[in-house]
Amino acid sequence: MGSVRPRRSCLSVPGSSVKMLDKAQGLPADMVFMDLEDAVAPLAKPDARKNIVAALNDGGWSGKTMVVRVNDLTTSWTYRDVIEVVEGAGTRLDCVMLPKVQSAEQVVWLDLLLTQIEKTLGFEVGRIGIEAQIENARGLVNVDAIAAASPRTETIIFGPADFMASINMKSLQVGALNPDYPGDPYHYILMRILMAARMHDQQAIDGPFLAIRDVDGYREVAKRSAALGYDGKWVLHPGQIEVANEVYSPSQSDFDHAELILDAYEYYTSEAGGKLGAVMLGDEMIDEASRKMALVIAGKGRAAGMARTTTFTPPDA
Ligand code: GLV
Ligand code: MG
Numbered sequence: 641m642g643s644v645r646p647r648r649s650c651l652s653v654p655g656s657s658v659k660m661l662d663k664a665q666g667l668p669a670d671m672v673f674m675d676l677e678d679a680v681a682p683l684a685k686p687d688a689r690k691n692i693v694a695a696l697n698d699g700g701w702s703g704k705t706m707v708v709r710v711n712d713l714t715t716s717w718t719y720r721d722v723i724e725v726v727e728g729a730g731t732r733l734d735c736v737m738l739p740k741v742q743s744a745e746q747v748v749w750l751d752l753l754l755t756q757i758e759k760t761l762g763f764e765v766g767r768i769g770i771e772a773q774i775e776n777a778r779g780l781v782n783v784d785a786i787a788a789a790s791p792r793t794e795t796i797i798f799g800p801a802d803f804m805a806s807i808n809m810k811s812l813q814v815g816a817l818n819p820d821y822p823g824d825p826y827h828y829i830l831m832r833i834l835m836a837a838r839m840h841d842q843q844a845i846d847g848p849f850l851a852i853r854d855v856d857g858y859r860e861v862a863k864r865s866a867a868l869g870y871d872g873k874w875v876l877h878p879g880q881i882e883v884a885n886e887v888y889s890p891s892q893s894d895f896d897h898a899e900l901i902l903d904a905y906e907y908y909t910s911e912a913g914g915k916l917g918a919v920m921l922g923d924e925m926i927d928e929a930s931r932k933m934a935l936v937i938a939g940k941g942r943a944a945g946m947a948r949t950t951t952f953t954p955p956d957a
Contacts, residue, residue, distance in 0.1 A: 649671070665699050678739075689728075708721075723753070727757055736768060739773040744785040747770060769793070774796060793840070798845070801850065813851070849876070855883060898933075
């Protein structure tokens with residue numbers, strides 16, 4: 641994967657709440673997305689746009705990935721959301737999140753609109769990224785084309801609440817396992833999104849867990865998508881942030897081990913190391929595939945700001 645923004649914890653903040661927009665600035669979330677969609681009542685949307693522009697321009701967000709979620713394209717609000725926020729604070733914005741994406745054309749629409757605003761205001765064309773949220777059956781069936789639709793797209797997000805409603809899933813507990821089903825009911829959806837995202841070097845992000853006081857429940861759900869390879873998960877409450885940052889980072893020992901494999905492999909494949917392709921590192925055999933796996937773990941750890949605690953020493957040094 642190319643250079644990617646940290647997104648272990650993606651904090652949702654309603655654009656209608658100046659107080660929460662204020663508080664979010666001091667929280668240790670990797671990403672903050674200011675919401676204009678489902679967390680904001682229809683009558684509050686015009687003011688929410690203004691709050692978001694002010695918070696982006698005047699807030700202290702350093703180090704955070706800054707995103708605005710606009711309304712989906714079946715509503716009448718989307719174009720005004722994009723125009724008002726990007727014209728008002730486009731230079732402070734990293735990405736626009738488009739929810740309930742159903743087709744590649746919807747992503748192309750957003751790409752073209754962003755390009756027009758960037759050209760009009762003299763912003764760098766193409767700098768603002770797109771996050772595409774998959775929340776219904778049509779979106780999932782079209783996810784490959786959606787992921788391919790624009791070079792701006794940085795991540796594909798699973799929206800479990802809307803998705804469950806869309807497929808008539810017999811549960812109201814978002815993200816939780818169902819005792820009537822002998823497996824993880826979300827496995828196929830998560831994997832389908834992950835494949836589309838990885839095919840285009842994009843991040844895959846897991847959506848919200850609504851029982852915000854059940855931190856153990858949050859951890860359990862997060863660990864399942866992290867185990868598959870997901871890069872992060874939404875957080876709806878400050879109490880979920882540290883858990884997400886931990887679960888979507890490698891453990892210290894995995895990080896150290898990955899860095900060790902990278903160093904050892906570089907040494908053994910070099911002239912000085914004997915130009916070897918497959919070698920023993922301790923009790924394990926490592927080869928080019930090991931290097932690729934190690935690169936993923938090391939990349940996640942480096943993006944999370946981890947420091948290694950061991951070094952590789954060549955055998956005869
Ligand atoms: C998020 O938007 C969801 O529907 O889960
Ligand atoms: Mg949704």
